[in-house]
Amino acid sequence: MYGYEFYVDPSRCIGCQSCVKACEECETHRGKSMINFDFIDRRGTTATAAYVCWHCAEPTCAMACPADAIKKGEDGVVQSSLKTRCIGCSNCVLACPFGIPKIFPELEQMMKCDMCYDRTSIGKRPMCATVCPSRALAFVLPEEIAQRREKATNIFYFGKQKIVTRVHMMVPAETDAVSLDVLDYMWEEAYVPVSQPE
Amino acid sequence: MAEPPLSPEVLTERFGPHPAYTPPGGWLNESRHLPDQLVKTHCCFCGQQCGIQLKVRGNRVIGFEPWEEFPFNHGMLCPKGVKRYLQGGHPDRLLDPLLRTSQGFRPATWDEALDFTARRLREVQENYGKDSVAIYGGASLISEKSYLLGKFARVALGTRHIDYNGRLCMVSAGTAYKLAFGVDRSPLPWSDILKAQVVLVAGANVAECAPITTDYLWRCRDTGGKLIVVDPRMTPICRNADMYLPVRPGTDLALYLGLLHVVLRDGLERRDFIGKYTTGFAQVAESVRAWDPRTVAEKTGVPPESIERAAHLFAKAERAIALHARGVEHQSKGVENCLGLINLCLATGNIGREGAGCAMITGQGNGQGGREHGQKCDQLPGQRSINDPEARAHTAAIWGISPDEIPQAGYSAVEIMEAIHRGEIKALLSACFNPLVSLPEANFTKEALEKLEFFGVVDFFLSETAHFADVVLAGSLQEEEEGIGCTAEGRVIHIRKAVDPPGNAKGDSWIYCELAKRLGKAKYFPYQSTREIYEELRQASRGGHADYFGITYEKIDQNMGVFWPCPTLDHPGTPRLFEDGRSFHSDGKHHFVVTEWRESGDPVSAEFPIYLTTGRVVSQYLSGTQTRRIGGLVDQYPNPRLEIHPRLAEQHGIKDGDWVTIASRRAEITLQAMVVKTIRPDTVFIPYHWPGGRSANRLTHRTLDPRSKIPEFKVSACRIRIASAPPDWAQAQLAKPAAPGKGTA
DSSP states (O other): OOOOEEEOOOOGGOOOOOHHHTTOSSSSSTTTOEEEEEESOOOTTOEEEEEEEOOBBOHHHHHHHOOOOOOOTTTTTTTOOOTTTTOOOHHHHHHTOOOOOOOETTTTTTEEOOOOOOHHTTOOOHHHHHHOOSSSEEEOOOHHTSSSSSSSEEEEEETTTEEEEEEEEOOOOOOOOOEGGGGGOOOGGOOOOBBOOO | SOOOSHHHHHHHHHOOOOOOOOSOOTTTTGGGGGEEEEEEEEOSSTTTTOEEEEEEEEEEEEEEEEEETTTTTOOOOHHHHGGGGGGGOOOTTSSSSSEEETTEEEEEHHHHHHHHHHHHHHHHHHHHGGEEEEEEEOOTTTTHHHHHHHHHIIIIOOOEEEEEEGGGGHHHHHHHHHHHSSSSSSOGGGGGGGHHHEEESSOOOOHHHSSTTTHHHHHHHHHHHHEEEEESSGGGGGGOSEEEEOOTTHHHHHHHHHHHHHHTTTTTTTTHHHHEEOOOHHHHHHHHTTTOHHHHHHHHHOOOHHHHHHHHHHHSSSEEEEEEOHHSSSSTTTEEEEEEEHHHHHTTTTSSSSEEEEEOOOOOOOTTTGGGGSSSSSSSSTTTEEEEEHHHHHHHHHHHOOGGOOOOOOOOOHHHHHHTTTSSOEEEEESSSOHHHHHHHHHHHHHHHHHHHHEEESSOOOGGGGGGSSEEEEEEOGGSSSSEEEEESSEEEEOOOOSSSSSTTOHHHHHHHHHHHHOOOOOOOSSSSSSHHHHHHHHHHHSSHHHHHHHHHHHHHHHTTSSOOOOOOOOOSSSSSSSOOOOOSSSSOOOOOOOOOOSSOOOOOSSOOOOEEEEEETTTOOOTGGGBBBHHHHHSSOOOOEEEEEEHHHHHHHHHHHHHEEOSSOOOEEEEEOOOBBBOTTTTEEOOOOOOGGGGGOOOOOOOOOOOOOOOOOOOOEEHHHHHHOHHHHHHHHHHHOTTOOOOO
C-alpha cells in the first residue's frame, strides 16, 4: 500500500473499542490485542484514546533492549521482539514513552503492534484502521488526511527527548508538535529540546 | 405454562448466557485455516446493517473480514460487528426443539414439537376464540421472515393480534412521518449528512448506538459543518459538538417548540417553500407563540441564549439536517417530539433537497424492513393500512383468500402483554423477542407470562423469556437463511446465507410453513425457499408506499442495495424521498401538524424526585440475548451501572463504585454507581440489556404514546439511596470462578 500512512486522532475516538476487538482476530497474534486503549478521565469526560504503536524512527524500546531483540524493518515498522532473543525482561515496557509494548508471561515474550504486516503486505489496510467507525484510526493517503480539520504531526517531545514517528497524530491545526510534559509550558524551564544521541 | 420449570439460576447454568471468547475450535486451530469462502452479507446488530464478509469453512462461520467496497460503511464495524461471527458455533446454541418437563426442558423431535404446538394453538382457539392467540415478531428478522409471520398470524391462525418488538424502537417516529409526509422511512440517504451545513442530533447516542454514523458527522464537520447535540447526557459525540443542549428528560418537545418560536419571531422561515409545498403552517405558527426562550428554558433546562443561537444556526443554514433516535421517540409524546423536529425542518425549507431534511436513526437490525411488510398490528405488506379496504383486497388476492378473512387491526406489543395479564389472550407464539427484558415494568411482564395457557418460542438461544415456554422451536440466525433487509437509510440489502442451521435447528421460515400445514393451511404456505417468499413479498408490496416490486436479489447485488420505493424492474430506486416537493399524501403536500405539550406519564415528585432514563451501551444489543453470550462484548461492559453526576452523588453520600438502590414507583434494583460529570445532576441513567436484578425495565412504566403505542423508556421518576450490601446477583457473580478459555486458546 505505497504512500499510505497511519493517522491517530483521539478527538474522533468514541471509545467503542472496535479496534481492540478486531486486533485479536489477527493471524499472527490470535486472541491477543495489541491496541492501547484508555478512558482519559471518565469522571470528567467521555474522552477516550485508542492508539497503535507509533513506530519511532529511533525506537526507545529497541535502545533499551539488553538482548537486541527488537528490530525495525526497512518499511519503518518496529516489530515484536524476536522470540529466540527476547528474555522477557520488560525493559522495553518501562522505556517506551508511549507505553506500547506488552509482555506476555506465558510466552516469555514482548509483543506489540506491527501495523498488520500480514495485511499491508497484500494490499489491505491494517485491521484496526479498517474497522474504526469514527476513523480515529485511519490508514489513508496524505491527500485524504489533508481534508480534515485537524493537522498531522509526527514529532513528539518527552522532556528533552525528541521523537519522530512513522505514525502521525492529528492535532489542532495551529499545533506543530505534541508536548506531554508540564515543564515545556513553564517559564522557568525555558530550554532548547535536544534530540536523541546523534 | 405458569412458572418456569426450574429457577432462573439453574436454567442459566444449563442454557446460558455463557460468554464465548474464541472462534470454533479455538484461536489456534480451525479458524486459522483459509476459509472455503467469504460471504458478503450484513451485520445483524443495528439498523445500519453494515456490510461485512463472513469467513466460512465447513458450514461454520469462523471469522470475519471487512467489506470495504460496501458504500455505507466502507469496512467500518463497531465491536458488535467484529464479534458477531461468534454466535453460530456458540455452546448455548439450541440444536433441537425443546419441550418443557418438570425437570426443565428435554430435546424433542420436530414432529413431536410441531404437532404439540399446533395442537395447543388449535385447542386454545377452539376454547376461547381466534383472537385468544397472539404472535410476537421481531424487527431483527429478515423481511421474508417478518412477512411470513404476518401472513401466518392472519391466514394460518386468523388472529388479530400480531405485533413486534419494533414497537419498542421507533414506531413513534414512523407514526410522525406518516402524519407529516404520508410515509414511514428516513427521507434521505446518509450521504446527505456530508452535504449539510448544520446537523442537529436529537436524543441519539450516535457513538454507541449507531457508531458508523459518527464518521458521517465527523466528515460533515471537516467541510465546516456545525454539529448541535441535544441530550441529557454528554455522549461521546458531544466532545466535538459546536453546541450542546442538555435537555431535561421528557422536555424535548418544548425545546423544538422554542426553536420554531425563535425562527418565526425573527422571520427566518421560508415562506415560499411553506406556501408551495405544505399545509397547516398557520395553526403550527400559532401553537408556538407561547413558547418563548425563557419559558422553554424553565421547562427544559437549556439556557435561553442557547435556544436562540441554535435556532439561528439551523434556520440560517442553506442546508440543515435533524437526526433523531430513541431519546425523543421513547416518550409518551414520542410522536409529538418527532413532529416538533419535522415542523422545524418544514418551516426552514429543509426537506427534499440534497443535504437537507430530517431522519430517524432506526435502531434494530432490519428495523426498517421489519416494519414494512405485515408484522405490525395495523399494517399489511408494502406499508399498507389494514383498515384500508383497497389494501385488504390487494393483499387478500395475493394470499388467495377473501378480504373479509383478513382480521382487523389488533393490539400493539405492550397491549398484547396487558391482554395476557388480564386473561383475554391465552396463548402466545413469540419469535425473536425477549419481552421479559425489553418490555417496561418487567415484574408485570413476568406475572403475565405466568398466566399463559400456552407459550411457544422460536429462537436460536434460550432467552430469559423462553424460560417460561412450553415448547421452544430451535430456529435460525440471520446468516442461516437468505433474504433481504432494509437499512436505516431505506436501502434494501441482500442478506446472503452463509451456513445451514447447526444440529437439528431449522430455518424459521420452514418452522412457520410446517406449523401452517398442521393447522390445515398448507396450501397458503407452499414455499420451498425464502426466495419464493420474497417473490410473493414483491407482489404483495406492489403499489404500496414501500414498493419492492422492482427489487430482486440480483439487482441488490449489482447496485450495492436499492432504495425503495422501486416500482419497476428498470427503476433505479429512490435514495431521497420528497425530491422536487413530492409528498406521499394524496393532496401532494407535506403537513405541518400541531403538537400539544403533556407531562410524562411517570412524573417526578417529592417522593421520586430524580429523572431516570435508560438506553444502550456500544458493546450490547437490545435485550442481550445474543450479545451477553459473546465474551469480548461482555467484558467490555459486564453489568449495568448507574450513571450519576458528582453533585447528586454527594447529596446522597455516594462515591464511584458504591452500591446504590434505585427505586421507582414499581420496583427497585441495586447497581454500582459510576460517578460522572457527563449527565445532568437531576437525572440518572441505566442501560437496559440485562435480566433479573440487573433489569432497568423493572423500574420503567407502561405509559404509552397514545398514537404509536411506544413505551416511555426515556422518562421515569426514581429515588436513590446507598445500599447496605451488594445485591444477590453481584454476590453470585463473585462466588463464580472466572470464565474458562478467556483470552487464550
